[in-house]
Amino acid sequence: MICYVIKRDGRKVKFDETKIQNAILLSANELDLELDTGKITGLVTEKIKDLGLEEIDVEQIQDLIENTLDDLDLNHVAVAYSNYRKERTRLRDIKSDLMRSVHNIGIETDRDNANVGNNFSSKLLRIASETNKWHNLSKIPKELAKYHEIGDLHFHDLDSYNLTTNCLNIDTGDLLKRGFNTGYGTITPPKRIETAAELSCILLQASQNDMFGGQSHVNFDNDMAPYVKLTRDEIIKEFELLLSTMTKEEFDTFVEQKLHKRVHQAMQGVVYNLNTMHSRAGSQVPFSSLNIGIPHSDDAALICESFLLEYEKGLGKGEQPIFPNIIFRVKDGVNREEGDPYFYLYEIACKVAAKRMNPTFMNLDADFNKEYYDKGILPATMGCRTYVCSNINGPEGPDKRGNIAPTTINLPRLGILAKGNIDKFFELLDSRLNSARESLMHRYDILCKLKVKDLPFVAGEHLLLGSEGLSANDSIEPILKNGTWSIGFIGLAETLTSLIGSHHGESVEARELGYKIVQHIRDFTDKATKEDKLNWSCYATPAEGLSGRFIAFDQERFGNIPGVTDKDYYTNSYHVPVGHKISIKDKIQIEAPFHKMCNAGHISYIEIDGYPTGDTIKSILDYAYKESNINYMGINFHLRYCKDCGHQLLQGSTTCPKCSSNDIQGISRVTGYLSLDERFGSGKIAERHDRISHDGNNTAVYKKNLL
Numbered sequence: 001m002i003c004y005v006i007k008r009d010g011r012k013v014k015f016d017e018t019k020i021q022n023a024i025l026l027s028a029n030e031l032d033l034e035l036d037t038g039k040i041t042g043l044v045t046e047k048i049k050d051l052g053l054e055e056i057d058v059e060q061i062q063d064l065i066e067n068t069l070d071d072l073d074l075n076h077v078a079v080a081y082s083n084y085r086k087e088r089t090r091l092r093d094i095k096s097d098l099m100r101s102v103h104n105i106g107i108e109t110d111r112d113n114a115n116v117g118n119n120f121s122s123k124l125l126r127i128a129s130e131t132n133k134w135h136n137l138s139k140i141p142k143e144l145a146k147y148h149e150i151g152d153l154h155f156h157d158l159d160s161y162n163l164t165t166n167c168l169n170i171d172t173g174d175l176l177k178r179g180f181n182t183g184y185g186t187i188t189p190p191k192r193i194e195t196a197a198e199l200s201c202i203l204l205q206a207s208q209n210d211m212f213g214g215q216s217h218v219n220f221d222n223d224m225a226p227y228v229k230l231t232r233d234e235i236i237k238e239f240e241l242l243l244s245t246m247t248k249e250e251f252d253t254f255v256e257q258k259l260h261k262r263v264h265q266a267m268q269g270v271v272y273n274l275n276t277m278h279s280r281a282g283s284q285v286p287f288s289s290l291n292i293g294i295p296h297s298d299d300a301a302l303i304c305e306s307f308l309l310e311y312e313k314g315l316g317k318g319e320q321p322i323f324p325n326i327i328f329r330v331k332d333g334v335n336r337e338e339g340d341p342y343f344y345l346y347e348i349a350c351k352v353a354a355k356r357m358n359p360t361f362m363n364l365d366a367d368f369n370k371e372y373y374d375k376g377i378l379p380a381t382m383g384c385r386t387y388v389c390s391n392i393n394g395p396e397g398p399d400k401r402g403n404i405a406p407t408t409i410n411l412p413r414l415g416i417l418a419k420g421n422i423d424k425f426f427e428l429l430d431s432r433l434n435s436a437r438e439s440l441m442h443r444y445d446i447l448c449k450l451k452v453k454d455l456p457f458v459a460g461e462h463l464l465l466g467s468e469g470l471s472a473n474d475s476i477e478p479i480l481k482n483g484t485w486s487i488g489f490i491g492l493a494e495t496l497t498s499l500i501g502s503h504h505g506e507s508v509e510a511r512e513l514g515y516k517i518v519q520h521i522r523d524f525t526d527k528a529t530k531e532d533k534l535n536w537s538c539y540a541t542p543a544e545g546l547s548g549r550f551i552a553f554d555q556e557r558f559g560n561i562p563g564v565t566d567k568d569y570y571t572n573s574y575h576v577p578v579g580h581k582i583s584i585k586d587k588i589q590i591e592a593p594f595h596k597m598c599n600a601g602h603i604s605y606i607e608i609d610g611y612p613t614g615d616t617i618k619s620i621l622d623y624a625y626k627e628s629n630i631n632y633m634g635i636n637f638h639l640r641y642c643k644d645c646g647h648q649l650l651q652g653s654t655t656c657p658k659c660s661s662n663d664i665q666g667i668s669r670v671t672g673y674l675s676l677d678e679r680f681g682s683g684k685i686a687e688r689h690d691r692i693s694h695d696g697n698n699t700a701v702y703k704k705n706l707l
């Protein structure tokens with residue numbers, strides 16, 4: 001006589017007929033059928049008894065239920081029951097994967113994100129994040145969830161799918177002018193530069209708690225300029241008695257000296273704050289960026305200069321600052337050429353970049369930027385590369401806007417599946433683009449359910465375009481309409497290799513096909529923008545964890561394909577593979593056209609062996625910005641410094657020549673931001689290992705110029 005059932009987790013429970021009846025009932029309900037479940041249950045129980053066992057496991061019972069349904073010619077119910085079983089198995093797998101993740105995070109936070117640390121708060125946040133990822137995946141319609149689960153698409157920041165939006169260019173000037181409230185009490189407009197600088201950091205910190213991505217000051221130097229003037233007025237008032245003891249000229253010099261000192265201290269405060277001020281449950285400093293370089297006044301230029309010089313000094317012992325990401329905008333007639341009023345700022349920016357890998361540089365003479373500049377709009381970039389300018393639902397330009405959410409296509413997989421047939425490839429691409437659009441539309445519907453009070457600072461305090469006039473209980477839909485919805489791609493190089501045997505760094509044929517593919521994506525998003533009245537855009541995805549995720553799926557599915565799946569990462573967006581030997585000029589010329597196509601964000605890197613000089617950086621940028629239409633660029637090198645005294649070290653050396661310490665910190669750029677070497681994800685570790693410099697035989701020149 002049957003007595004016990006052995007459950008999947010090994011537990012023994014008493015046999016209970018009603019459980020069988022319930023399972024059959026659920027399958028029947030799915031088909032809207034009226035069945036005599038009692039009779040079927042009786043038959044199954046008979047079969048179990050016939051086995052003459054004392055205990056039986058769950059799988060055996062389920063097989064018997066399926067057999068019985070088949071015997072009764074209820075094949076459709078059998079199929080429904082079998083689906084029910086599969087779904088239960090899927091949910092169980094999810095649960096056990098989740099438990100495994102939670103367990104692993106308890107040991108060490110994963111390396112999905114290069115700037116998350118390892119303390120209690122980060123672990124707790126990672127566990128919550130992992131849990132909500134699974135929760136969202138289980139709620140997304142199965143056919144959409146599948147795209148993500150099997151690696152056709154990647155839904156970025158799945159943990160935030162139902163909670164918030166990605167990133168924001170903060171209109172800092174406007175907020176400081178009108179004051180704001182971060183949740184308790186009103187912050188009135190600042191009266192001096194120190195307070196303005198401090199509040200600029202609070203703005204980033206408060207925004208970061210509402211969003212899953214980064215935030216930027218869209219026009220930092222100009223936004224700080226009014227508070228330079230107020231500070232000057234304050235100094236004049238404080239010391240006006242001195243006017244009787246010195247000439248007007250002497251007094252002005254005295255005032256300017258005092259002012260410079262205070263501005264420098266305020267800017268040092270920004271650098272220190274943005275590297276220490278933890279946000280998001282205390283687990284990481286805000287992902288911050290700051291756009292400068294096009295001052296509208298000499299006071300703005302003073303901010304720009306002081307900020308760059310303070311960043312150059314580094315932290316307390318001279319350590320490399322990780323944040324903010326600085327974007328220096330270059331423009332002919334403003335700062336690009338000798339004789340331009342702010343040429344000296346460009347020179348300082350290059351010098352600082354040579355020591356600190358920051359700033360990165362943006363070309364306002366690229367035709368697509370110039371179009372806006374000439375209309376009085378200053379294009380800006382988020383440190384992660386997000387670029388927001390056009391707007392089908394409101395005012396253009398980056399101010400108060402950001403990306404809402406990106407989805408990325410596994411492009412190499414399409415290349416592999418097309419088996420060299422280009423027409424077939426474009427057919428697959430269209431189908432994938434439609435899936436990406438469909439999945440983001442689902443996210444749109446979910447996010448529409450959020451109210452202003454769910455994003456209390458960025459929506460409640462009207463930092464986001466579209467939030468004007470909304471109150472706490474209104475849907476955030478108008479905000480969603482003003483942001484961008486990006487469809488990104490990864491691994492153009494591997495895609496081309498799988499299609500025609502060479503990538504765009506290797507052959508003209510591949511290059512032309514590469515442009516055609518990315519333009520195809522852009523044409524799709526442009527068309528969808530008109531049809532859906534949403535700002536669809538084409539994104540050169542900064543694939544951080546994703547570089548390793550997609551390729552792992554494809555290795556398992558397709559095996560080792562030379563030049564395609566034979567390493568641990570897919571190449572970032574449209575980049576020429578990091579291990580491909582190519583000159584700086586060729587890299588610039590090949591990648592430049594993609595910048596215009598990828599209107600949701602793009603960046604090109606030049607890798608330098610050893611430390612460059614400011615002149616080296618300037619000569620690279622001069623070439624790039626005069627001889628091509630390239631926009632956003634970062635000059636990368638592997639930075640190493642002594643943690644005890646801040647001294648920068650040569651590659652390979654493990655002892656500080658200044659203080660003999662062996663405590664050495666390495667830093668590299670990952671997907672736009674700087675990151676400590678030990679926080680790299682495995683895909684990115686492999687990628688960095690393969691990076692070779694683009695300065696060809698000239699490495700000695702760069703190596704010579706050390707600090």
Ligand SMILES: [Zn+2]
Nearest residue numbers: 642645656659
């Ligand atoms: Zn040292």
